[in-house]
Amino acid sequence: MSRMDTFPKCSVCQQQFTLKGPVPYLLPCLHPVCETCVTSAAGGVISCSTCQREVNLTDTNLQKDAVRQKEIFHLTVKHHATELLCTNDDDGNQAVCWCQECEEFLCEYCQNMHSSIKLTRKHVLQNFSDMAPTASNIPAFCSIHKHHLLYLFDKSCKKLICGKCRFDVHADREVVELDVAADTVTKQLNHHTDELSTLQARQQSHMQSIRQGTESTDRTNDSLIETICHTFQSLRSQLDQREKELLIDLESQTKETKATLYAQLTTCEEKWKTCTGLLDYIAKVLLYASKSDLVELESYVEDITRNYLETAAPQTHVVPTAVFNTNSLSTLKSNISVFGAILPRGVDEESVKDKDTQTDADVMADLEMKHKMDLTELKTKIGSDEKHMQGLKTLTDKLNAEIKSLKSCIDEKETSEKRASKTIDVLLGVATDCGVHLLKSEVVDRSMVLKCIHLKYDKDRVNLDLVHINTEGDLVNRKSDTRPAGEGRLKKYWGTCSTAPLPRAGCPQYWEMKSRVSLDKPLTEADLILEVGVCREEQRDVSHHLGGQPSSCSMLVADCRTHGGICSRTCKEGKHVLCRPDTLPNTAGASHTLHYGVVYDDTRKKIAFSDVKENKVMSTLDNVDSRLPLWPMFGVYMPSSGNVSMTLVVGSDINMTEEKKAMIVKALS
Incomplete structure (x- = not known):
């Protein structure tokens, strides 16, 4: 079943609408809510579970969702036609067709009678197998002047009127024919569709660029790990600590970049879903709504569409590539404590490449470093005996600590075994043919x-x-x-x-x-x-x-x-x-x-x-x-x-x- 064939659900209680169930009402966010939720709303406030928007019913007059009512009607005819009964004589027979003028389901007998009676023989009867989603344009009559058709629209009052109303209360208002007003709204909805489709395409492109940026970040991360490991192989004894710092720095920067990209992707996906929902509803309006429905829905769709379109459209996201700085590699031994850094993405890679040249100052720095290393080695040998004695003492203290820890573990195990035994005794004392539960695991009584x-x-x-x-x-x-x-x-x-x-x-x-x-x-x-x-x-x-x-x-x-x-x-x-x-x-x-x-x-x-x-x-x-x-x-x-x-x-x-x-x-x- 396609998305258009799915029965709509109430955005509050999530119950599926049915033809004979509660009537759907339209929230300002264009999501449906059933009549039951409207009448039983706590404190007069409804919270839409689809977009989390709250609606105060004391300030908002909800109108019936005529579009979804007709959608439910056509979906019921399409998927549950065997459940529909004849409504003409309420004889309990299964209905086989629909009379749009009478708005009744008819069985085979009533269908034949309908076609033979002079008053209804010209009515168009639609068999269920031949019915398709179409807008109903049966003329409506004025509630004030009972026998006059509603064929005019007062643009000031935003209300359908008849010809007699035109020369009474609405004599000084701007009035156009219903066909003209409906055509204007249809063109506006088509325009909204084009604009929203363009915005949706940009969002799709933006999400794709973010995903590509994530993949590029992963590739850069893998490449830099390999480069860092190769560079530090010849200097492992002196650079182990520095290498760890750089790897941590790289990991942190990568996580931060990916977290930023993920947040942007999530935001864009939410906007894309919202745009998709609005497009779906406009498609349903264009498919099911009558001209009067179109006129009444104009302000709803116009407001929410304008809000979405006024939001700045996202641009294609480009993630700069990070590089590993190996500049001044020849002087690395003398500057080992500050060598290496994970540079931010966007830095020119050519500007940070090592030139592999060495000046006189570099040679002097190497000699000075070698002298310092020799002195360090001598000091290390002099203090080796003292360190050896200190190591033996540390080892003895460690063994004593481990012996103490083992004794503590043995005592704790014995205590746990006693507690478990006590728990079993208590549970056996109360367990019969019913469910038994320990309210506090640390309290056994x-x-x-x-x-x-x-x-x-x-x-x-x-x-x-x-x-x-x-x-x-x-x-x-x-x-x-x-x-x-x-x-x-x-x-x-x-x-x-x-x-x-x-x-x-x-x-x-x-x-x-x-x-x-x-x-x-x-x-x-x-x-x-x-x-x-x-x-x-x-x-x-x-x-x-x-x-x-x-x-x-x-x-x-x-x-x-x-x-x-x-x-x-x-x-x-x-x-x-x-x-x-x-x-x-x-x-x-x-x-x-x-x-x-x-x-x-x-x-x-x-x-x-x-x-x-x-x-x-x-x-x-x-x-x-x-x-x-x-x-x-x-x-x-x-x-x-x-x-x-x-x-x-x-x-x-x-x-x-x-x-x-x-x-x-x-x-x-």
Whole structure:
């Protein structure tokens, strides 16, 4: 499938657009965003993930992306035609053609009827196999003067008008025919295409020159390494240190040059990609947009194109070649400490070549150097005995240090073996049929061993008058269609409990709940959405939720009168502890997945609730009364306002990351 055949995606949630899905809107950067993201934008700000540009919806009025809507339509017809059904009579038959005038899909029966009815027999019906991306130019009618066509364009208001509007509100404005305005925009878009194509070609040439510069730098580096090594072979005893310095200098300069080139290449590639994206969209506009679309898109495309074109176009990059300076090679012995240098690129190579000539001053310098070397050799022989004795002493100290180091390693190994043995004993003491994790590797005791216990919904106690467990094992906020026989079910609580109470493990126990929530309408009057928590056996069916019960701890999500939105609230022994606002938007159509974790430690007498998606501790409750067994509870609510589905995530199904371990340690500290 080519790039033009790929279904566009929302630049915020990355969900692929579909024909019957959320409508695409056009951001100022010409990237699409779905209607769901527009309506649920946090704080009224949308961040485009393609170009990282933020858009404040309170200051910007987004228009529907008519070009991409038509692109999605044609891609659906081309690749998913078997999924399209007849929309004429909604009879469920598979559609085979499209009527552009009626804007309806037709099955074979409706197609025959359409062609035989006098009112529609002249309509052009397009079979799916013959449809090609073309701009629709069906005339639109004025919203004010219902039966008048929109065939004029007010250049001052930038608005389509009819003939009657021309002599009413728009009498004193500059007005042209729609065909003239559309042709002007088409020419401008073609001009933008030419300019952007030229800029893109320059960017391509610039990237190629940078790549060639990188290759040239590598070749120069290899050549200079060979030259440096050959030059220093005859002087190895005196020039080893200097050689290392030059090689390091060369490596540093090479890395710096390549880093600069790589940064330039990265910048140019980003600009090239941006230019490619704009060209692609203009191509789609020219392919799909109607004349009215062209007029409405002019300012969008004009602004962003002008911004790109006003940026200075890059020039072909030429990287000067570095050279190795061997000037004054004949005087090297007398100037060994300063001989050699890696010269910057661009220096004339001829000006630094050695002339291989020696003057009288050079001869005197050689004799002086030889005399100094002889004196140095004598001093070396005189001090050799002293150095030999010092060497023996140094060797003795080194051996003693190595013996001490070996003893330290042996002690450390014995300590590690004891710690590993202790770790195994602890893990064997708590490992049963559940996932076991060590919260801190350096602390080996039961207080740092986490058990991901295997909780299960008690299907025999589910309050089937209000909720039920579906075939996937999820707790949902709808009553059961059939009520099985048997006693012992909960009568008041909107949910169920676990099959058994929490064990006295002597170490932290952990489980998670993943809940999918969708609202059909906004919540009011402190409506509950879901609840998780623990309570004693006799309190499991006292009320419809745990929030007001003594000897209970819970976290619930509900409409909050205090903050005027949907909040997450924790309660202990019937008292409100903490309220976190903005859990999800309280708007019709809002859909969200909530992922919470619960850790209970009977030794520390603590229970903590965390937000797994945000990796944050929501609330930690201390001094939990665990003298009697505590039962995990799970509740789902609001059947008339939306859907709630809660899944238990337990045991080895829990993804225990290092970040999650750190969050649990923080919650229990």
